Every structure is written in structure tokens, then in C-alpha cells.
Amino acid sequence: MRNKLKALYELQEIDLRIDGLDGEKAQLVSESQALDAKLAEAREKIAARREEVSALEEEKGALEASLASENDNINRSESHLKEIKTQKEYQAVSKEISGAKKLIAELEEQILQKINAIEEISGDIAKREADLVELEGNVAAQQAEVQQKVEALEGGIAKDAATREETMKIIPASVMKRYSRLRDQRRGVAVVEAKEGNCMGCNMHLPPQLYNTLFRADDVLTCPHCQRILVMKQEVQD
Structure with a gap:
């Protein structure tokens, strides 16, 4: 993942x-x-x-x-x-x-x-x-x-x-569908970084458990506030 x-x-x-x-x-x-x-x-x-x-x-x-x-x-x-x-x-x-x-x-x-x-x-x-x-x-x-x-x-x-x-080609069709829908709904920005416990898309604080789960990078998780897909930048750039 x-x-x-x-x-x-x-x-x-x-x-x-x-x-x-x-x-x-x-x-x-x-x-x-x-x-x-x-x-x-x-x-x-x-x-x-x-x-x-x-x-x-x-x-x-x-x-x-x-x-x-x-x-x-x-x-x-x-x-x-x-x-x-x-x-x-x-x-x-x-x-x-x-x-x-x-x-x-x-x-x-x-x-x-x-x-x-x-x-x-x-x-x-x-x-x-x-x-x-x-x-x-x-x-x-x-x-x-x-x-x-x-x-x-x-x-x-x-x-x-x-x-x-x-x-x-690397991304599952179901994820692409969600990504495209979010792009349409969120002015072109569907994927945002989670940083220091916050969603950088809406600047809202993320639940600690959700934030900690992001470090594992084993699932597609979304912000509970703006519904954008969350990633830990250091995790996806390694």
C-alpha cells in the first residue's frame, strides 16, 4: 500500500x-x-x-x-x-x-x-x-x-x-474513482499531507489514533473534516 x-x-x-x-x-x-x-x-x-x-x-x-x-x-x-x-x-x-x-x-x-x-x-x-x-x-x-x-x-x-x-497503473480503480471525485469536489486537491497532527488541507486537528495510523501507510485514509485523502509526506517519499 x-x-x-x-x-x-x-x-x-x-x-x-x-x-x-x-x-x-x-x-x-x-x-x-x-x-x-x-x-x-x-x-x-x-x-x-x-x-x-x-x-x-x-x-x-x-x-x-x-x-x-x-x-x-x-x-x-x-x-x-x-x-x-x-x-x-x-x-x-x-x-x-x-x-x-x-x-x-x-x-x-x-x-x-x-x-x-x-x-x-x-x-x-x-x-x-x-x-x-x-x-x-x-x-x-x-x-x-x-x-x-x-x-x-x-x-x-x-x-x-x-x-x-x-x-x-499503480493505483487501484476504486481509489482512482475516489480521488477523481474528491478532485472535483475540492477544487483540484484530493490528496493532502498530514503534519504535526493536523490535516494540511483544512487545517483541522486529526484524531490521534488516525494520525498514528498514517505512519504505517497501510491503508487509504481520509480526513474526517474535509474528506481528502491523507498521506504522511515522509512516508510516501521514502
Whole structure:
């Protein structure tokens, strides 16, 4: 049983090490995803600005069409003036021309505003695109570094997993089942050291008879308080 307890203690050490490596890997993956999200956000902002330009271009086009239409109306009205014979009709057409010219001035002002807005946003897009190129370079370098670290961790995890498989062969199936259940229930820690009369898992005092029995290392014993499997470290390391 001493060898089985020793294997159980070693299994716990291996599993805790794998847990740590998995945690580091998860953190790196999270960092990688954050970098991807940063790039996606930058690209989305550029796309949104381009949509603004597209909308402004469409609005400018509509204004220019209206401007062309009003200019045509003025040309027709001015041509018509030559054919007018009454003062009343002349005044009416002149009023139409005056109104059209006022509208043209307003349309030209609106078109100018659209042009200025398009130029401003286009300048912002150019700056954002330059920043994006720099960001893509930085992210690529960071992603490569993260990937290298992830691969190193995966190598460590694979090595520990292989050792774990060999260690499990020494442990009875019934004990493994109890160990796995405790790992799930006790945040990954199923095996703890008993030291100076105490359980190092929950820091509760152990019954003297139980504590003394642990020295013999001839059975799988658990803490009456936290139910974790108890080992005497010096016993399983001999």
C-alpha cells in the first residue's frame, strides 16, 4: 500500500502541475483572443468611417443632382424671359429665377459642407489605416510569442499526461474513482499531507489514533473534516 499511496501523492503533484499549465495556457489563449479583438475593433471602426463617407457621397450626389436641375430651370426660365410680353408674367418668371438662385446658393453651401466632411473623414480613415498597419505588425509579433509559449506549455502538459498514465497503473480503480471525485469536489486537491497532527488541507486537528495510523501507510485514509485523502509526506517519499 505504501507504493500505492506514494503513486497517489505523485499523481496529485502531476495533476496540480497540469492544472497550473492549463491555467497558463488559458491565460495565453485569452491574451491572444484579446489581441484579435483589438484588431477586429480597429477594422470595424475603419469600416464604419467608410460607411460614413459612402453616405455623405450619396447625399452629395443627390444635392448635385438637385443643383443641376435648378440650373436647368434657371436656363429655361431665362430663355423664356425673351418671349414674355406682359409685365405681370415677366415679374412672375423673374421671381422664380430669384428663388431658384437662392436655392442654388443653399445647395452649393450644403455640397461644400459635404465635401469638407468627406475630406475630414477620409483623413481620419487614412490615419486609422496607417495605425492599423502598425498594430497588425505588433499583434503578429505578440501572437507569435504567445503561440511559442502555448506550444511549450502543451509540450509540458503532454509530458506530464504521459507520466500520469503510468502512475495511474499503480493505483487501484476504486481509489482512482475516489480521488477523481474528491478532485472535483475540492477544487483540484484530493490528496493532502498530514503534519504535526493536523490535516494540511483544512487545517483541522486529526484524531490521534488516525494520525498514528498514517505512519504505517497501510491503508487509504481520509480526513474526517474535509474528506481528502491523507498521506504522511515522509512516508510516501521514502
